[in-house]
C-alpha cells in the first residue's frame with residue numbers, strides 16, 4: 001500500500017483553502033500549435049512566494065497541534081521551501097527559524113529574512129545547516145518541516161492535481177518537474193486515483209537527477225550534486241526516503257532528462273512566448289516539449305512550478321547569450 005492516498009490530498013485541499021492561491025490553468029497557443037494537442041500551463045508562479053512549495057508547507061504546519069505550532073518551525077532550505085515555511089509562519093503568526101550555511105548568497109538570505117523568519121548561519125555546507133535543524137528539534141522542541149519526504153507536505157503539493165482535474169476533466173498527460181518527488185508524487189496520487197489512464201511524466205535535469213537514479217537502481221542512491229540552471233531540482237532524495245520514492249516509483253510512468261541548453265530554451269520560450277518569468281526548474285515541462293522528448297496524445301498540462309530566478313541570469317538567458 002502506498003504511504004499517501006487520495007483522501008489525504010482532499011483533506012489537504014480543505015485545510016489550505018484560503019491560505020494559498022488557487023492558481024490559473026492557461027492555454028498556451030504556441031505550445032499547442034507546436035505539439036498539435038491542447039497544452040495548458042498550471043501557473044504556480046502565481047503563489048505569493050512565486051512557487052508551489054507554499055501548499056505543502058502550509059498543509060504540514062496547519063496539521064500540527066497548537067502546542068507544536070507555538071514551539072516554532074525550523075527548516076534548512078534556502079530556496080523555495082525556506083520561503084514557503086517563512087511565509088506560512090508569518091501568515092499564521094508562528095515563529096520560524098531557517099538554518100543556512102555561511103556560503104548561502106546574501107540575496108537568498110535577505111529574501112527569507114524579509115519574510116520575517118529568524119536566520120541561523122551555521123557551518124559551511126547544507127549538511128551543517130541540516131545538523132543545526134536536528135539540534136534545534138532536540139534541544140528546543142522546534143518542529144522540522146521537511147521539503148518533500150513527508151506525508152503532509154506531499155499531500156499539500158498534490159492539491160495541484162485536484163485543481164487540474166476540476167479545470168480540465170479531459171486531461172491526458174501531466175508534465176511535472178521532479179526532484180525530491182513531493183510535487184510529482186502528490187499530484188500523481190490525486191490524478192491516478194481519479195483518472196487512472198492519465199500519463200504522469202516526471203522531468204529532471206540530466207545533471208544529478210536523484211529520483212531517476214533511484215528508480216533505475218530500485219532504491220535511493222547517493223548522487224553527485226552538480227550546478228544546473230534548474231537549481232530548485234538539485235539535491236538527493238535521502239537514502240532513508242520514506243514517502244516520495246515509493247510514490248514516484250509506482251505512479252510516475254516515465255522520467256525525462258534534460259540538458260542545460262534545453263532548459264535554457266524552456267526559460268526563453270516562457271519569457272518570449274508566454275510572457276512568464278520562470279526559473280529553470282519551472283521551465284522543464286516546456287523544455288521537454290520543445291526538445292521533442294515527450295509525445296503528447298491529448299490535452300496536456302505542464303506544471304510551471306516556480307519563478308524565482310536571479311534577474312541577471314534570467315536576462316542573459318532570454319537575450320540568448322547563454323546556451
Ligand SMILES: *Cc1c(COP(=O)(O)O)cnc(C)c1O
Nearest residue numbers: 080179180181182183281305306
Ligand atoms: C522544489 C521544487 C521542485 C521540485 O519539487 P520536489 O517535490 O522536490 O520534486 C520543482 N520546481 C520548483 C520551482 C521547486 O521549488
